Amino acid sequence: MLAIYSIKGGVGKTTAAVNLAYLSALGGARTLVWDLDPQGAATFLFRIKPRVKGGGSALVRGQTPVDRLIRGTDFDRLDLLPADLSYRHMDLHLDRTKHPTQQLHSVLAPLRSEYDCIILDCPPSLSLVSESVFVASSAVLVPMIPAPLPARTLDQLEQFLVARSDNGAERNGGRHPADDRKRDPKVLAFFSMVDRRRQLHERIIEELLRVRPEVLLTEIPASTVFEQMGVRRAPVEVFAAGSRAAASYRALWQEVMALI
């Protein structure tokens, strides 16, 4: 279970979710993407209607069986749990349940035997939804654009994970909540929309790598090929397999696979 997450929007999160999911399915794994972002960009890219019967509320309460909501994409072994506009109130829906942070994990539980890989495309924010996503995932993949103070994004995320862990321990008399996962998800950050011709990008990447040597080696370049995804409504591998953009995602997927 892999979450693609960023506190900030517009960093190439959905692009990563769609391209990595396609490569996962291409490699033979039965793959599901859950488009948790109410904007429904991943749903759009797979040409599927952004609609979930009963809305997000019924889904997180377990009133709608999740397998009935899944749609097949145009690609073998790759399915989608579509976005729905009601997901914008997901925090509220979760908060009304008994174990809010556990809820997404429970919704996905019946699908774990059906899929080899589940990728969550998360909305940008730090919220109850994010916390729920961290509980459900074994790794969180964080795209970062080489903008000033990029390390802050990662710091914020880590502070959040530490705080979450401490709160949980306090609530349970020094132990982690019994129904939470025993360990936090692995955080895997990578640079996205990189233009090495720009000195600023070059400098920011170097500075960050000095303090954060664990950042992934693969960089996703800024490319017009990614812009075409919106027109073609398909992963880059489908219409531009020979491009640098497609090659960079293949390399990223390999690197991620080796780490999770």
Next chain:
Amino acid sequence: MSIKSVIAAVHSRWDVASEAPSSVHRTYLDTADWRIHRGGWTLEMDSRASSSDSAAKDGALTLRHRESDAVMAWAPADGPPAFAADLPGGDLWGQVVTVIEDRRLLPQVEVDTHFQRVAVFNADDKTTARVLLERHVLPDSQKHSRVLRTATVTGVRGYERSAQRIADALSAAGLDRQAESLMSVALSLVGRASPGAKLGPGVDLYRSMPASRAVAAILGRLRYHMISNQDGVREQLDTEFLHDYRVAIRRARSILRQSGGVLPPNASGALSAGLEWLGGLTGPARDLDVHLGDLGSTAADLAPLHGYLIDRRETAQRELTVAMDSARYRSLLHTWRALERAQTDQAAAPLGDRPVGEVADAFIARAYRRVIRRGRAIDVSTPAEALHDLRKRAKELRYLLECFQTLYAEDEITSVIRELKALQDNLGEFQDCQVQAETLRSMAADLYESRAVPATTLMAMGRLADDMEKREKRARDEFDSRFERFSSSTNRKRFAALVAGGVHGADDPGNEAEEPDADGIEA
């Protein structure tokens, strides 16, 4: 009507995209006795002309689950596999290997399929269903072609209703999903027996049927078995063809010998003589097959023996083929057919009109008593010939049980056959080892005289013969306990219950005066 227009009739805003059409030549493979089918599979060899080079074939071997048609294993293949050794590795293929053993995989039926995959899109250009259009060209019994068109619609998850509407529209246009397996359709068109058909010697009999008609039906089935193995024997496809061919001959001889009074004696005597001649000719070839099988992958020392056996096997095959091409063979088959149609004659065949249930009970009871009596006469000092004779009697009983099996409750006859088989296995091991040890020693003498082989070969043959003698002795030592079990009161009750009619019947039509043995079966 094109698929596009069929789809447009369902929904005006739906569209289709077709992949380039392709074709495949499919050969369904199975052993002569349908072991793949009975294992619950179908095995297909697909070959298709490659687009770049029409001479090059890119083939694949596919194993499917027979009921669901689901692909269970797949492997690229240059050509059809002939034997287990030609199959790919892996657990599942390993199961197939265990099932087919030494039998050859034969092409059972061939089909040419032209196919095209079509994707159906909704108004958002989203694929909602995939259609596989197929045009199968099947042979029929007149060597003409029959064409069968099918369409298989697969819905994309979450779009099942669209897929159902498409399937309904295609069905209305005359394109349905393939309901029956293509192999069975093809087999029925060429007029071949269904693979599910019974292969045993048992024909459907009922107890009140006149005995002459029942025995004629059994002989008909055995003749069919013999003929269906004929080509495999001629072409030496695998050793089991000769084995099954011989078994059919032996069963027929045994039935003729044991059903005195049912068929006219002149005609059955002529057939018996013919079958004795043919059976004699198949013997040497079969014995050599057994020797070669036991030798397995030859150690270097035994390579000359292997070569010697192969030469003799070829000679035996030539003699057998000459016999099978002879007028005498054709005349034998003619006699056999005529006997099956012979009218019953009360004077010549007094049991011909009697109900077969009664007659079979009596035959089986008599054969059982013989086995019991001759077995009991054997002790540690009895010469081997008595055991060989007992083996023959046990075989006669087995053939009767198998040929008349449909007259009895399946569980009862199965348990009786199982008990008998345990005794037969022991007697078979004893005689086979003895014969093989003798043959090895006599072949060693031949080879020694020809001076064509090194001493190490002769020594290795001596060791093999010693091994055989050890096995023979072990079998002889085990005989008492095996026979004790076979003749136990539990088994005697089993036989008694099976043929109650034969034991209690007012008159025992086939009972021989020389063997009024009453204590064989418990009343």
